Amino acid sequence: MWAPATRDGAAAEYIAAPSLTFWQDVRKRLWANKPAMLGLGFIILLVLAAIFGPMLSRHTYFEQNLKLSNVPPLFQTYEVTDSAGATTRFFFNSGNLNLYEVTPSGEVAGLLRPAKKDLIKKQQQFKFGDREVVLDTAKQQLSFADGTALAPSGWQWNMSNLLGTDQLGRDVLARQLYGARISLTVAFVATLVNFFIGVFYGGLAGYLGGKADTIMMRIVEVISTIPLTLYVILIMVVFNSGFLSVVLAIGSVYWVDMARIVRGQILTLKQQDYVAAARTMGASTPRILVRHLLPNSVGPILVTLTMLIPSAIFIESFMSFIGLGVTPPEASWGTLTSEAVETLRAYPYQLFFPAAAISLTMFAFNFLGDGLRDALDPRLRT
Known part of the structure; x- marks a missing residue:
């Protein structure tokens, strides 16, 4: 009935769970973060709707029918x-x-x-x-x-216009989908501009160090003292309204946070032994930055990049709302909210849908950014 217990010394050293690489662990923890996955799912659906929605809609964003103006959903x-x-x-x-x-x-x-x-x-x-x-x-x-x-x-x-029509009889759903395409395009392009400027500027400042770093960061501080929204408005006034003007305005201003983060990472990493070894072997500064320093800074860069996108969406919507962004008949979420304010009391649904789209999109990107930050933090690895 009773048997003596035995102990296998070799089995005690056996690791049952398979080892994970850093990125496998990041993916696992990100997948377990429900708010981040919810945000990612919403972003994927939104991008698909922005790409294919206007193609599948039976209405165009500029089609008018004054006989069916302000028809509710x-x-x-x-x-x-x-x-x-x-x-x-x-x-x-x-x-x-x-x-x-x-x-x-x-x-x-x-x-x-x-x-x-x-x-x-x-x-x-x-x-x-x-x-x-x-x-x-x-x-x-x-x-x-x-x-x-x-x-x-x-x-x-309303099966003819699922989200109703506006004051000119245009389909709100079609304009919402086309507006998502414009707003997301502006946000992604402006964020890429911020990414390249911020990574290049911050990486160069952090790697060079000394007086060059001091001068470059003083320039960043001067730019940061100017209210960025006011600076964007001034650029829009100079270059007139339009898609390219919005991208230029946002992309030329909001790179300072990216530059600071990249500089801090480079200052820490450039003291590592592998960087000294690469420098001893004659590697050039661009090669050291591209092959050794920036790949090891990808975590904070990804998190910052994710946080820049909702900021760009908000700025574009705000610029279009005050008439300095995308110009009619083009539709963006900002222009939709601007047009809906005129009929807010009688037809609140015209403001609700674009405002809800802006809010949900910003929440989704923030949830995803928080999830990436937690997943990429090595201190939280188990």
Whole structure:
């Protein structure tokens, strides 16, 4: 029943778990970070929607239909049946005081024209076969000719324009997708410009050291004392509005943080033995930077790069919002919010969708950046 316990000395030294390289461990910890994965998934879906969404949409971002302006994405429908049994479905837009016919599938068929208008009583009469519906524009009420109130039949999602239309009858979803393409393109291109300038400048300052480092970092401090948003506005005023102007303005200013981080990493790494060995073997400064120093600084660089993208999106949206960014008829999230402010009280959905897109995108990149920071931190390795 009982057996003596034995101990195998060789088995005690056996490591059951396989060893992981640094990047395998980074991937494992990043995958285990749920907020970071949620942010990464949202970013991937957003990029795919920005690339393929405008191609698949049946509307273009510039297509106008003034008869269907300011149509909401969700509306309350009414039904009127005449003596012949024909039923007409429609909804009342309280913002512009119009009636729109709706098909059973939820498609907006078009604007209904009143048969008669009474400007004194502020009423409009609509004919549906032998039935008559009166719209009291002052009270915003619908009733039959005998005064009986017309009760709504239910809520219907707008299947013609899933996110509604704007004040010019343009599809909000199509403009949202195209705006995502513009905003993300500006953010990625401007971030790449920041990356190359910041890495080159910071790496050179950190490697040279001495007076060169002092002078170069004093220049960075002078640039940092200027409010960066004001500096971007001044550049936009000089070079006029447009896509390239936004990229130039953001890319020429926001590299200072990248330069500081890269400089700090280079100052630490250049004292390592492998750098001294490379220098002894006659390696040039560019080779030492590119082959030895910058690859070992990739962790902080990636984290900073991830954090620069939401900043670029916000700056581009802000510039377009005040009229210094992307110019109409081009659509970006900034121009969408700027146009929606004019109709905020009557049609808040026009501001909600681009504002939500900006907020969610910034959250997603911040979650991903935090996850990368934790995954790349060697002190957190288990």
